[in-house]
Amino acid sequence: MPLIYALYYSLVPQQHMGEIVGLNQLSLYNYEMLFREYPIMTWMKNSLITMGAVVASNLCLRNGSQVVWRAAKTATHLLNY
Numbered sequence: 001m002p003l004i005y006a007l008y009y010s011l012v013p014q015q016h017m018g019e020i021v022g023l024n025q026l027s028l029y030n031y032e033m034l035f036r037e038y039p040i041m042t043w044m045k046n047s048l049i050t051m052g053a054v055v056a057s058n059l060c061l062r063n064g065s066q067v068v069w070r071a072a073k074t075a076t077h078l079l080n081y
Contacts (some may be wrong), residue, residue: 009017011026034040 008026010030011028012019012021013025013027013029016025
């Protein structure tokens with residue numbers, strides 16, 4: 001329900017904010033202003049780069065730790081002989 005509320009009021013013109021308006025008064029003007037006034041696409045790009053770096057580093061660390069664990073297990077197994 002909060003998602004529907006947020007979506008609805010994102011489409012309501014600023015002069016009617018906080019009011020219940022008909023579907024004929026809803027518009028995409030708030031989104032147009034958002035993309036015109038703020039560097040949203042730059043923020044999205046930065047977020048995607050950060051997300052990619054985090055995922056890549058986690059994959060490397062996970063695979064690296066598995067290699068170290070296997071090497072330690074093998075070394076321990078060889079030392080017991």
